[in-house]
Amino acid sequence: MDDQARIMQSIGGVSLAGHSVQGGMALPPPHGHDGTDGDGRKQDIGDILHQIMTITDQSLDEAQAKKHGLNCHRMKPALFSVLCEIKEKTGLSIRGAQEEDPPDPQLMRLDNMLLAEGVAGPEKGGGSAAAAAAAAASGGAADNSIEHSDYRAKLTQIRQIYHTELEKYEQACNEFTTHVMNLLREQSRTRPISPKEIERMVGIIHRKFSSIQMQLKQSTCEAVMILRSRFLDARRKRRNFSKQATEILNEYFYSHLSNPYPSEEAKEELAKKCSITVSQGVGSTITVSQVSNWFGNKRIRYKKNIGKFQEEANLYAAKTAVNAAHAAAAAVQSQANSPTTPNSGFQMKDEEFQLDSAESKNTLLTNMFTGSSGSFNLPNSGDMFLSMQSLNGDSYQGAQVGANVQSQVDTLRHVISQTAGYNDALGGNTIIDLCLVAQQSSVQSLLKQQLTKDPVKARSCLEQSKVRLAKTGSLGEALPCHFHSALPTSPSPSPPSS
DNA sequence: CGGGATGATTATAA
DNA sequence: TTATAATCATCCCG
Numbered sequence: 001m002d003d004q005a006r007i008m009q010s011i012g013g014v015s016l017a018g019h020s021v022q023g024g025m026a027l028p029p030p031h032g033h034d035g036t037d038g039d040g041r042k043q044d045i046g047d048i049l050h051q052i053m054t055i056t057d058q059s060l061d062e063a064q065a066k067k068h069g070l071n072c073h074r075m076k077p078a079l080f081s082v083l084c085e086i087k088e089k090t091g092l093s094i095r096g097a098q099e100e101d102p103p104d105p106q107l108m109r110l111d112n113m114l115l116a117e118g119v120a121g122p123e124k125g126g127g128s129a130a131a132a133a134a135a136a137a138s139g140g141a142a143d144n145s146i147e148h149s150d151y152r153a154k155l156t157q158i159r160q161i162y163h164t165e166l167e168k169y170e171q172a173c174n175e176f177t178t179h180v181m182n183l184l185r186e187q188s189r190t191r192p193i194s195p196k197e198i199e200r201m202v203g204i205i206h207r208k209f210s211s212i213q214m215q216l217k218q219s220t221c222e223a224v225m226i227l228r229s230r231f232l233d234a235r236r237k238r239r240n241f242s243k244q245a246t247e248i249l250n251e252y253f254y255s256h257l258s259n260p261y262p263s264e265e266a267k268e269e270l271a272k273k274c275s276i277t278v279s280q281g282v283g284s285t286i287t288v289s290q291v292s293n294w295f296g297n298k299r300i301r302y303k304k305n306i307g308k309f310q311e312e313a314n315l316y317a318a319k320t321a322v323n324a325a326h327a328a329a330a331a332v333q334s335q336a337n338s339p340t341t342p343n344s345g346f347q348m349k350d351e352e353f354q355l356d357s358a359e360s361k362n363t364l365l366t367n368m369f370t371g372s373s374g375s376f377n378l379p380n381s382g383d384m385f386l387s388m389q390s391l392n393g394d395s396y397q398g399a400q401v402g403a404n405v406q407s408q409v410d411t412l413r414h415v416i417s418q419t420a421g422y423n424d425a426l427g428g429n430t431i432i433d434l435c436l437v438a439q440q441s442s443v444q445s446l447l448k449q450q451l452t453k454d455p456v457k458a459r460s461c462l463e464q465s466k467v468r469l470a471k472t473g474s475l476g477e478a479l480p481c482h483f484h485s486a487l488p489t490s491p492s493p494s495p496p497s498s
Numbered sequence: 499c500g501g502g503a504t505g506a507t508t509a510t511a512a
Numbered sequence: 513t514t515a516t517a518a519t520c521a522t523c524c525c526g
Contacts (some may be wrong), residue, residue: 238505238522246504261515292514293506300516301504 043078044075071189084192107210110217113348117224119159154227162220169216177202241294245274245286249294251323253302254316260299267291 051070055063070076114120184198241249252270253260254291264461275285302309 240504240523290505294504296515296517297505300518304517 004263045079047071048075048079067190076190080190080192087192104214107214107217110214110221113221114162114217116222118155119220119224155224158220158223158227162216163438165216166213169209169213173206176209177205180205240288241274241286248273249291249298250312250316251320253295253298254313255320257313260295260302261292262295264288267295 048070051066055066055070058066111120182200183196184193184201187193249270252262252266256262271286271288271291274291
């Protein structure tokens with residue numbers, strides 16, 4: 001409208017001097033000069049302009065008819081060329097107004113986010129296909145599919161709405177653009193419109209629509225964010241694992257204390273195991289990522305305060321030992337009286353800690369030292385020695401011997417791992433020293449004495465190590481009295497009550 | 499109700 | 513990518 005008015009004004013000012021057409025009202029022609037060619041034409045022009053200016057006030061049919069009439073008017077070509085001329089002069093300002101629209105950073109951000117959330121981008125089909133794609137995209141997070149299904153369903157919903165809306169907007173945009181272009185093309189018959197102008201108009205329309213699109217994208221992002229936060233909130237609402245599940249995890253942790261980093265397969269297995277035991281009670285399952293979380297937390301918390309976990313560690317060391325003993329008992333029963341192969345059938349799953357039978361004797365002894373160290377500060381410290389005696393006794397069958405070895409190997413691993421794996425913690429050197437000492441000849445002689453039933457001398461050796469311990473370490477706290485539950489004190493080892 | 503235990507998330511480094 | 517460290521948020525027990 002402004003342009004039109006301006007052009008009209010220009011016409012009035014430049015080409016049609018003397019005739020004001022402002023407001024669409026042509027002044028009556030000057031009197032006394034009737035019949036002159038110029039005046040008649042001017043009146044004609046004024047009339048035409050008047051018709052043009054009032055055309056919008058008329059009904060559509062009327063206007064259409066009038067338009068046709070004007071198009072066929074004899075003055076039209078002349079007027080058209082005048083308009084062209086005027087446009088030529090005012091065109092500069094229009095042309096100067098065009099700007100290269102740089103990509104809106106906010107829009108880009110929104111686009112990126114939608115892409116990242118999987119809302120935008122290629123359609124991933126529906127249902128399981130989307131699930132597989134999502135799992136593949138997040139790299140082995142397939143285990144979360146159950147808990148994520150709800151989230152994904154909602155996300156898919158959002159994506160569908162988004163795409164529907166987007167399509168609708170695009171369609172509307174195209175329709176409107178086509179409409180405007182047709183309009184402009186038609187108008188170009190009555191006024192000069194360059195292709196560039198049409199292009200510009202299209203650009204304006206697209207910009208308008210893209211701003212609408214941005215609103216759509218923004219609200220979609222908001223929806224996703226809300227969904228996400230709700231989802232995360234829901235996940236934050238944690239439930240403690242069942243006792244059985246925790247037990248399974250702890251068992252693994254403490255029996256792999258030197259390297260408590262379960263492989264992906266191990267995690268899967270643990271998750272499955274936990275889920276199975278859990279599913280009897282609650283309907284929840286434990287995922288691989290939860291196992292990872294658990295191990296992550298456990299490692300860091302164990303490391304932070306080893307002392308606090310001693311009790312637990314010993315408990316589980318004993319537990320796994322007993323379990324292993326029970327599992328192996330049947331296998332070993334057939335060769336019950338073969339003391340030279342106490343370790344057969346008790347191979348650790350962890351190759352790293354497989355010991356041959358000769359070494360296992362040393363281990364056993366070492367373990368007696370390290371293990372008993374915790375009892376030195378206790379009034380019933382004699383128990384440990386007694387258990388050594390009984391260990392040496394003939395009443396033990398192969399299975400029990402195996403159990404003892406197993407138990408102590410576990411415990412040794414446990415103790416060593418404290419120093420090797422986390423050697424900055426309490427009294428690490430003491431234990432290392434002890435282990436070294438234990439493997440030296442003096443200790444081996446102790447073993448021999450033990451084996452040859454010389455408890456008195458063995459005891460003196462033990463006393464020596466006691467002194468050594470007392471001098472060097474605070475191990476007493478590290479290995480509390482619970483420890484000897486890991487050691488055989490009765491001929492038939494039974495699982496410690498948990 | 500307070501505080502420790504614990505599962506989950508986040509930030510950061512290797 | 514994964515492990516760690518810190519932190520958050522909730523659970524749970526006394």
